[in-house]
Amino acid sequence: MPIPAEVFIPMSMHIGAPAKPIVEAGSEVKVGQIIGEPVGFVSSPVHASVSGKVKRLEERVNSAGKLITTVVITSDGKQALYEGIKPPEVHDRVSFLAAVRDSGIVGLGGAGFPTAVKLSLKEPAKLETLIINGAECEPFITSDTRVMLDDTSSVWEGLLLLQKYLAPPKIIFAIEKNKPLCIAAFKSLANKHEGVEVMALPSVYPQGGEKVLIYNTTRRIVPEGGLPIDVGAVVINSTTLASIARFIKTGMPLVEKCVTVDGSAVRIPQNVIAPIGTPLQELFDFCGGFVSSPHKILYGGPMMGISVPDLAEPVLKITNAALAFDEKDAVQKLESPCIRCGRCIENCPLGLMPAEIETAFKKGSGEDLELLKVNLCMECGCCSYVCPARRHLVQMHKLAKVMLKNHLEGKSL
Ligand code: SF4
Ligand code: SF4
Numbered sequence: 280m281p282i283p284a285e286v287f288i289p290m291s292m293h294i295g296a297p298a299k300p301i302v303e304a305g306s307e308v309k310v311g312q313i314i315g316e317p318v319g320f321v322s323s324p325v326h327a328s329v330s331g332k333v334k335r336l337e338e339r340v341n342s343a344g345k346l347i348t349t350v351v352i353t354s355d356g357k358q359a360l361y362e363g364i365k366p367p368e369v370h371d372r373v374s375f376l377a378a379v380r381d382s383g384i385v386g387l388g389g390a391g392f393p394t395a396v397k398l399s400l401k402e403p404a405k406l407e408t409l410i411i412n413g414a415e416c417e418p419f420i421t422s423d424t425r426v427m428l429d430d431t432s433s434v435w436e437g438l439l440l441l442q443k444y445l446a447p448p449k450i451i452f453a454i455e456k457n458k459p460l461c462i463a464a465f466k467s468l469a470n471k472h473e474g475v476e477v478m479a480l481p482s483v484y485p486q487g488g489e490k491v492l493i494y495n496t497t498r499r500i501v502p503e504g505g506l507p508i509d510v511g512a513v514v515i516n517s518t519t520l521a522s523i524a525r526f527i528k529t530g531m532p533l534v535e536k537c538v539t540v541d542g543s544a545v546r547i548p549q550n551v552i553a554p555i556g557t558p559l560q561e562l563f564d565f566c567g568g569f570v571s572s573p574h575k576i577l578y579g580g581p582m583m584g585i586s587v588p589d590l591a592e593p594v595l596k597i598t599n600a601a602l603a604f605d606e607k608d609a610v611q612k613l614e615s616p617c618i619r620c621g622r623c624i625e626n627c628p629l630g631l632m633p634a635e636i637e638t639a640f641k642k643g644s645g646e647d648l649e650l651l652k653v654n655l656c657m658e659c660g661c662c663s664y665v666c667p668a669r670r671h672l673v674q675m676h677k678l679a680k681v682m683l684k685n686h687l688e689g690k691s692l
Contacts, residue, residue: 280565282354286329286556288314289339291348292596293385294392295321300350306333311531312361314350317380323393324383327361328534328554329354342578342585342592344578345446350594352556356685365530375444375527382526383533383596386517388412388423389579391597394523397515398445398634407511409447409522410496411438413461414480414487415456417580422537425550426518427454427461437520440527442474443555448515450475451496457482481666484582485659489514491628497629503655518599536594540566542602544573559601560590574609577602581609612669623662623672629655633662640679645686653679 284610291297296516298315308327315325324543331354339349364628367378380395400406411434415423419482428542442450451470454462456479470473480486480497490501499510507514522533534555546567553562563569573611577584579600594601623633632651639647653676662672685691 280551280553280559280562282329282356282358283561284354285334285558286352286354286554287339287349287558287591287593288325288352288556289341289349289593289595290325290327291341291345291347292325292391292555293321294390295319295396295537297347298322298325300336300348301600302333302336302350304333304335307331308333309359309361311364311534312553313532317393321393321396323385323395324381324532326383326532326534327352328358329588330359331355331564337372349608360531360675363562367526367530369527370445372444375440378527380521380524381532384519384522385596386516387518387522387536387597387599389583389597389599391488394515394519397513398441400445400513402508403445403598404416405508405511406513407449408445408497408513409441409445410451410492410512410514411452411517412487412492412514413452413458413465413517414492415458415517416455416482416484416486417582417600418484419541419602420519420539420580422539422550423516424458424461424517425460425604426521426537427458428464430521431464431468433521433524434517436524436528437522438475438542441515441520442452442522448474452477452517453480453486453492453496454478455480455482455486464612467644483513483658484626485661488628488657488659490657493511503652525613531589533596536596536598538562538594538598540602541600542573542577542604543608544569544571544603544605546570554621555594555596557594558591559587559594562594562601563590563603569603571605572604573603575604577604583658583663593660611671614670616670617668621665622665623670624665626661626665628659629657631656633666633676634670636679637670637675638671640682643682645683648679648683649686652684 296318302314309330312327334351334353384394386392466477576587656676660673
């Protein structure tokens, strides 16, 4: 899409410490120039997505309700590249991980965990299976699919880089069966290469959830409180792989993102490559605007997406979709009393008991929430979706997790 007149680039688009801004109002910046430095190990640098002048640094409340320092850049429309852009020197695992850190790449499937941290395994020999997540299971979202089809070579090069520098004995490229073109493209590459299996998985939400994917590809269960590497696995998203390969080849950090723009209120749904920091309003305008007044805007899909309060919110590194729904699709149905049907329990991919969690939450019982393991809930929304009483289960689980955290920390609930 055309370069926006202004971009709004938050210093926190990842899990971990926000980056520290190193520009100020009036600074001239170019595309790919670092504007925020990582603070500590679990953090990520942030780069300018347009060339132009920093208008101001402001504190903005993000959609999670947190106050985040945001760099506002007025574009000069030239998209001049930063002179320091050059391919990194990569010759071993350490220099590869350093390059991934410099790239600003974080989990682009939506998790936002800094990729360099994920790949910095304390005991590399424990890695048995690298799983490439090409499931893209959530309704509406097709941005990973577009990257896998339109930039197959970068995804594959990213896979080869990880094979070279992480040396996993086995790589499984997991793709849902509803993407036959992706399966065919990567099968034809994998057939000529050792150590890579393309696995076609049923198209079932939440197939792409990390723990679900690990189980469905390796039949191993990540232990409670553990990490995928505890069962010998690392999972990486296919778009993340493509971004790594592009950075290693060109030195251009993560400054743009493929975003699915869709929903019943959008005139021309499509996938759009947008500079990070583009206001959502411009994204929707580029897609023909709205056919009817949007009643709900989401970052992400309809199951796990976060409601966006304001169209001035920007495209983030982790934005894989921006959805806008009309009133008919947006109004939440009224709750009625639980009829103890057990469907929520039957359909929880992690075997949790949402109806019981709700009872414990209403009682304000931190002990019961701990026993019911609400902390394991991945907020996939399956329980809310199947509930005939339309209980707002996943919303309540988010609050119940906070209640449990306070209980464990000895704070008031
Ligand atoms: S949101 Fe519901 S279905 Fe999904 S993991 Fe949590 S409890 Fe289970
Ligand atoms: S699915 Fe809904 S109605 Fe059925 S047990 Fe769960 S919360 Fe109750």
